Amino acid sequence: MRRRWQRAAGVLAVAAALLAGARAGEEDDLQRQIETQRSGASDLERLDDIKATTDEIALLRSWLDEAWALRSKHEYDQVREVLDRCLAQAELVRQKIAAAKLRAQAQRREVALRELRAKIARTQKSLEDTVIKKKALEGSAQ
Amino acid sequence: VRAAHSFPIALAVAAGMTWGCATPPRPRELDAYDVLKRSANVQEAAKRSPDLVATSDKLGTKATEEWQSNDLEESRRDALMAQIKLKTALALLEQEQLKKKIDAMNSDQAKAEEEFGLASKELAHETESLTLLQKYLEARQAAEVEKQRLSQQMTSEQQKAQAEQLRLSQQLETEKKIAAAQLALRTAETVDAAKYAKAEYSAASDMLAKAHAELKENDYPGAQASAEVARQSADKAAELSKPQYEQAEQTSQNKARDEALSRDASGISGVSVRIERRGDLQRLVLAVPDLFSKKSTGITAGHDAVLDAVAGLVNKYPSYPVQVIGHTDNKGKSGELVALSAARAQSVFSALVSRGVEARRLLVSGLGGDEPITDNRSTAGRAKNNRVEIVFLYH
Numbered sequence: 001m002r003r004r005w006q007r008a009a010g011v012l013a014v015a016a017a018l019l020a021g022a023r024a025g026e027e028d029d030l031q032r033q034i035e036t037q038r039s040g041a042s043d044l045e046r047l048d049d050i051k052a053t054t055d056e057i058a059l060l061r062s063w064l065d066e067a068w069a070l071r072s073k074h075e076y077d078q079v080r081e082v083l084d085r086c087l088a089q090a091e092l093v094r095q096k097i098a099a100a101k102l103r104a105q106a107q108r109r110e111v112a113l114r115e116l117r118a119k120i121a122r123t124q125k126s127l128e129d130t131v132i133k134k135k136a137l138e139g140s141a142q
Numbered sequence: 143v144r145a146a147h148s149f150p151i152a153l154a155v156a157a158g159m160t161w162g163c164a165t166p167p168r169p170r171e172l173d174a175y176d177v178l179k180r181s182a183n184v185q186e187a188a189k190r191s192p193d194l195v196a197t198s199d200k201l202g203t204k205a206t207e208e209w210q211s212n213d214l215e216e217s218r219r220d221a222l223m224a225q226i227k228l229k230t231a232l233a234l235l236e237q238e239q240l241k242k243k244i245d246a247m248n249s250d251q252a253k254a255e256e257e258f259g260l261a262s263k264e265l266a267h268e269t270e271s272l273t274l275l276q277k278y279l280e281a282r283q284a285a286e287v288e289k290q291r292l293s294q295q296m297t298s299e300q301q302k303a304q305a306e307q308l309r310l311s312q313q314l315e316t317e318k319k320i321a322a323a324q325l326a327l328r329t330a331e332t333v334d335a336a337k338y339a340k341a342e343y344s345a346a347s348d349m350l351a352k353a354h355a356e357l358k359e360n361d362y363p364g365a366q367a368s369a370e371v372a373r374q375s376a377d378k379a380a381e382l383s384k385p386q387y388e389q390a391e392q393t394s395q396n397k398a399r400d401e402a403l404s405r406d407a408s409g410i411s412g413v414s415v416r417i418e419r420r421g422d423l424q425r426l427v428l429a430v431p432d433l434f435s436k437k438s439t440g441i442t443a444g445h446d447a448v449l450d451a452v453a454g455l456v457n458k459y460p461s462y463p464v465q466v467i468g469h470t471d472n473k474g475k476s477g478e479l480v481a482l483s484a485a486r487a488q489s490v491f492s493a494l495v496s497r498g499v500e501a502r503r504l505l506v507s508g509l510g511g512d513e514p515i516t517d518n519r520s521t522a523g524r525a526k527n528n529r530v531e532i533v534f535l536y537h
Contacts, residue, residue: 081219088226095233102240109247116254123261130268137275141282 030071030079037086038064044093052100053093060089166212171221172205178228191231198227312362319369320353326376333387335379342379346372403459410451426534439485452532453497465505465533466491471524472511484508490530
C-alpha cells in the first residue's frame with residue numbers, strides 16, 4: 001500500500017515537473033516574441049522618418065507592454081492574442097509608413113509638377129511676350 | 143410589516159436581474175470600427191485586399207456578437223483586430239492609389255517636361271530671333287546714324303569742295319582776266335603805248351599790279367575788277383598808240399627802204415640820182431642821159447648794163463610805184479618835144495618790161511622840155527636835159 005502511494009507520488013512529481021518545464025518553455029518563447037516585436041517596433045520607428053505613424057507605434061508599444069505584463073501573470077493565451085494583434089498592428093504600421101512615404105513622394109511630385117507647370121506658364125508667357133515684341137520689331141523694321 | 147420589509151428587497155432583486163440580463167454598453171473600439179467601416183474607400187479596399195477586409199468583417203461580426211453576448215473584453219479585442227485589418231487594407235488601397243497617382247504624375251511630369259522642353263526650345267528660338275532682330279535693328283540704326291554722319295560729312299566736304307571749286311573758279315577767272323590784261327598790255331607795248339599813250343599805259347600797268355596784289359590777297363572780285371580796268375586801259379592805250387606807232391613804224395620802214403633804194407640807186411653807174419619832195423611825196427629820181435641820139439626815140443647801143451641795173455633796181459623794190467618820164471631840151475616845138483619825150487619814155491618802158499619789170503607798175507609820160515635840170519644854152523646842158531628819168535615815188 002505504502003509502495004503504491006510512493007509510486008503515485010513519483011508519477012505526480014514527474015508530471016508536475018514536466019508541466020513546469022512546458023510552462024517555462026512557453027514563457028521563454030513568448031518573451032522572445034515580445035522582444036522581437038519590440039525590436040521590430042524600434043525598426044519601424046527608424047523606418048518612419050517622416051513620423052507618420054507615431055500614434056500607431058505608441059499603441060503598438062503599449063500593447064507589447066500589455067503582453068509583457070500578461071506574460072508575467074502567466075496569461076499566455078492572452079499574451080498570444082495581444083501578440084497577434086501586435087503583429088497585425090506592426091503590419092499596419094509598415095503599410096501606413098509605405099503609404100505615407102508614397103504620399104510624401106506624391107506631394108513632392110505634385111510640387112515638382114506644379115513648379116514645372118508654373119515654369120511652363122512663365123515660359124509660355126515669355127514666349128508670348130517675345131513673339132509680341134518680335135512682331136512689333138518686325139513692324140518697325142519694315 | 144413583513145411585507146413592507148420584503149418589497150425593497152424584491153425590487154432590488156428584480157433590478158439586479160434586469161441589469162444582469164440587459165445588453166452592456168457598446169465598446170468604443172466597436173464604435174470606432176463601425177465608423178471606419180462606413181468610410182468611403184472600404185468597397186475599394188475590399189476589391190484590393192479581399193482577404194483582409196473579409197477577416198476584418200468576420201472579426202467585426204464576432205465582436206458585435208461578443209458584445210451582444212456581454213463578452214465585452216473579447217468584443218473589444220476583436221473590434222481592435224478588425225480595425226487593424228481594415229486599416230491595413232485601407233493603407234494598402236491608399237498605397238495603390240498613391241502609386242497610380244504617382245505614375246500619373248510621372249506621366250504628367252514627363253509630358254510637362256516635354257512641353258517645357260518644347261516651350262523652352264521655342265522660346266530659345268524666338269529669343270534668338272528677337273536678339274538677331276534687335277541686333278539687326280541696332281545695326282541698321284547704327285548704319286543710319288553713320289549714313290547721316292557720312293552724309294553730313296559729305297555735305298560738309300561737298301560744301302568745302304564747292305567753296306574750293308568756287309574759289310578756284312574765281313581764281314581762274316581772275317587769272318584769266320589778269321592774263322587778258324597782261325596780253326592787252328603786251329599788245330599795247332607792241333605799239334609803243336608807253337610812248338604814244340603814256341597815261342593809259344601807266345594806268346593799265348598800275349591796275350595790273352594792283353590786280354596781282356589783290357590776287358595774292360585772294361581778293362578775286364577786286365582783282366578781276368582791277369584786271370578788267372587794266373585791260374580796258376591797255377586796249378585804249380593800244381588803240382590810241384596803234385596809228386601813231388604804225389605811222390612811225392611805216393615811216394621808219396619806208397625811210398630805211400628809201401635809204402636802201404637810194405644807196406642801191408647810187409650804186410648804178412651812168413645815172414645820176416637825186417631825191418626831191420613834191421607835196422607830201424618823196425621822189426627818188428634816176429636820170430639816165432644819153433640814151434638817144436638827136437631826135438631819135440630808139441635807145442642807142444651800149445646802154446644795156448644801165449638798163450639791166452635799172453630794171454634790177456625796179457624789181458628789187460616792188461612796192462614803189464615807178465614813173466618813166468621822158469624829158470627833152472627846149473629846141474623845138476613844145477608839142478613835138480612832149481611827143482618825143484613820151485616816145486623815148488615808152489622806149490625805156492619797153493626795155494624795162496623786156497627785162498622782167500611788171501608793166502603795170504610803170505607809168506610812162508613825156509614832159510618835153512618843161513623840166514630842165516640844167517641850162518639849155520650850152521650843148522652840154524641840153525645833152526643833160528635830154529634824158530629819161532626813172533622816178534620812185536614814196537611818202
